[in-house]
Amino acid sequence: MFKTEELQINIGPQHPSTHGVFRMLVTVDGETIIDLKPVFGYLHRNHEQIAEQNTYLQNMPYTDRLDYFNSMANNQAYAMAVEKLAGIEVPERAEYIRVLMVELTRILNHAGALGFLINDMGMWQTQLAFGMREREKILDLFEMASGARMMCNYFRFGGVVRDLPPEFMPKLKELLVAMPAFVDELERLLRENEILMQRAEGIGILPKELALAYSVTGPVLRGSGVPYDIRKAEPYSVYDRFDFDIPVGSVGDVYDRFLVRIEEMRQSKRIIEQIVEQLPDARGGHINPRARQNVRPPVGDAYARIESPKGELGFYLVSDGSPKPYRYKVRAPSFINLTPLGDMCRGYKVADVVVILGSIDIVMGEVDR
Amino acid sequence: MPRLSPEELRERMARDLPGAVLEPTPLRVVPPPAHGPQPALFVTGDTVVAAGRLVEAALYLRDTLGYAFLSDIAVVDYLADGIFELVYRFYTIEGGDGLVLKVRVPRDVPEVPSLTPYWPGANLHEREAFDLFGIIFTGHPFLRRIYMWDEFEGWPMRKDFPKQGDKYIGADE
Numbered sequence: 001m002f003k004t005e006e007l008q009i010n011i012g013p014q015h016p017s018t019h020g021v022f023r024m025l026v027t028v029d030g031e032t033i034i035d036l037k038p039v040f041g042y043l044h045r046n047h048e049q050i051a052e053q054n055t056y057l058q059n060m061p062y063t064d065r066l067d068y069f070n071s072m073a074n075n076q077a078y079a080m081a082v083e084k085l086a087g088i089e090v091p092e093r094a095e096y097i098r099v100l101m102v103e104l105t106r107i108l109n110h111a112g113a114l115g116f117l118i119n120d121m122g123m124w125q126t127q128l129a130f131g132m133r134e135r136e137k138i139l140d141l142f143e144m145a146s147g148a149r150m151m152c153n154y155f156r157f158g159g160v161v162r163d164l165p166p167e168f169m170p171k172l173k174e175l176l177v178a179m180p181a182f183v184d185e186l187e188r189l190l191r192e193n194e195i196l197m198q199r200a201e202g203i204g205i206l207p208k209e210l211a212l213a214y215s216v217t218g219p220v221l222r223g224s225g226v227p228y229d230i231r232k233a234e235p236y237s238v239y240d241r242f243d244f245d246i247p248v249g250s251v252g253d254v255y256d257r258f259l260v261r262i263e264e265m266r267q268s269k270r271i272i273e274q275i276v277e278q279l280p281d282a283r284g285g286h287i288n289p290r291a292r293q294n295v296r297p298p299v300g301d302a303y304a305r306i307e308s309p310k311g312e313l314g315f316y317l318v319s320d321g322s323p324k325p326y327r328y329k330v331r332a333p334s335f336i337n338l339t340p341l342g343d344m345c346r347g348y349k350v351a352d353v354v355v356i357l358g359s360i361d362i363v364m365g366e367v368d369r
Numbered sequence: 370m371p372r373l374s375p376e377e378l379r380e381r382m383a384r385d386l387p388g389a390v391l392e393p394t395p396l397r398v399v400p401p402p403a404h405g406p407q408p409a410l411f412v413t414g415d416t417v418v419a420a421g422r423l424v425e426a427a428l429y430l431r432d433t434l435g436y437a438f439l440s441d442i443a444v445v446d447y448l449a450d451g452i453f454e455l456v457y458r459f460y461t462i463e464g465g466d467g468l469v470l471k472v473r474v475p476r477d478v479p480e481v482p483s484l485t486p487y488w489p490g491a492n493l494h495e496r497e498a499f500d501l502f503g504i505i506f507t508g509h510p511f512l513r514r515i516y517m518w519d520e521f522e523g524w525p526m527r528k529d530f531p532k533q534g535d536k537y538i539g540a541d542e
Contacts, residue, residue: 041515041517046501046526048526049526053532210489213488213490214489215438215490217440232464233464234466300411303458305440314440314441316441316456320408321399321409329441329445335493336490336493336494339489339490340489
């Protein structure tokens with residue numbers, strides 16, 4: 001008889017697979033995981049407290065720093081919450097520009113997330129470089145429109161800060177022509193790939209009922225087979241005008257989450273094509289000219305949520321009638337998506353933890369806030 | 370499953386769970402100025418439930434009305450009113466607007482029953498609320514600090530937490 005012994009090990013905080021500073025306290029029996037507790041807070045800066053010391057507009061660039069991959073999506077959720085609180089209307093054209101930016105962000109995020117996931121599996125740099133190359137093209141578009149590649153700070157209450165420059169649309173159309181080839185190539189490279197199948201199929205299964213009970217959102221929930229997407233479930237902005245599908249997985253393993261992300265990139269491209277068609281007819285300018293930026297919303301509260309690339313991103317604001325928010329709360333998708341990590345990893349091997357974590361797609365700037 | 374407005378929810382809960390729904394008292398939010406125009410009071414349109422009946426009300430939303438998705442738990446510190454307000458957000462996966470349950474607890478005894486035994490997804494929300502506001506969730510399996518280190522003293526998101534000069538940061542930093 002072999003004598004076995006339980007052992008506690010730390011993965012992280014400094015570990016290349018944790019995409020930041022994140023520690024997992026793992027109890028193992030040999031190679032098998034018995035228990036896993038996520039430990040975080042290494043990047044905690046009390047984002048919410050700092051935001052309550054700022055005026056509403058000062059927080060707009062600060063939301064960029066939450067999920068630094070998807071600054072445009074953070075901007076949209078925050079702008080929507082303030083607009084709801086202060087009763088600001090957004091012109092049609094501005095809504096189209098916003099949706100265009102957020103859908104580009106989704107493609108960018110998934111390209112990066114898949115690249116990192118494959119990288120974590122040990123297939124090294126090739127696929128990551130593929131994703132990053134596409135991401136760079138989209139960042140060029142962001143730079144053209146907002147002046148910054150990552151910390152875009154592009155949205156304002158009642159619209160966006162400036163209209164699209166004339167050279168934006170030709171570049172975007174070029175990108176749309178090149179996009180299907182990239183997504184197909186990425187899928188062809190990986191779909192039947194031996195390494196990916198062995199590391200991803202049947203690993204990190206999150207059943208449908210558990211996924212709902214754990215309140216996970218985004219590709220993790222859809223990978224488990226729940227067709228819940230806020231863009232369809234509670235359409236905001238102009239999403240009710242577009243024709244797109246919600247991809248869902250069947251088993252809820254890492255491979256399903258991977259496929260959902262691939263398909264979401266295609267659906268985002270479909271939405272962008274419809275925007276390119278409809279944008280010239282949209283009424284209004286890029287911003288509501290009567291919208292004040294130094295808002296003083298009336299006393300009350302408001303919650304706005306969007307489907308960010310990582311899941312449900314919500315802002316809860318309480319106003320006391322002053323120029324600063326009395327309460328500013330972020331419902332961060334990657335923070336909540338980490339809740340089932342222990343259940344998803346139990347029974348698998350230590351090497352699978354890295355892959356399961358990569359498939360959730362977290363950003364520590366948002367988790368730790 | 371029909372989607373409900375907050376008014377309909379209050380009606381239904383008053384019928385099915387007598388005594389659980391409380392009449393929301395208007396909140397002052399900030400201390401009123403000594404002179405000059407008085408700011409408006411904050412009257413919430415959402416459902417305020419008694420802290421002791423929270424689990425019952427939440428399970429009613431989940432099992433009877435189908436609002437099974439617990440999306441968010443937010444805490445607001447109303448210092449001038451002497452209460453903490455917890456905001457629970459529920460949605461259906463069929464889509465549409467969500468429903469909100471608000472629970473008010475006194476600032477000196479911030480105790481709320483935990484929803485983690487029924488919604489494992491409430492776990493990290495409640496630990497965050499405990500860490501930053503010091504809300505005690507009775508029945509939570511692992512109520513420990515999540516962002517701050519374990520030895521940290523104080524509740525950093527409370528409105529009366531010193532912005533400068535606490536024991537970790539000197540007054541002149």
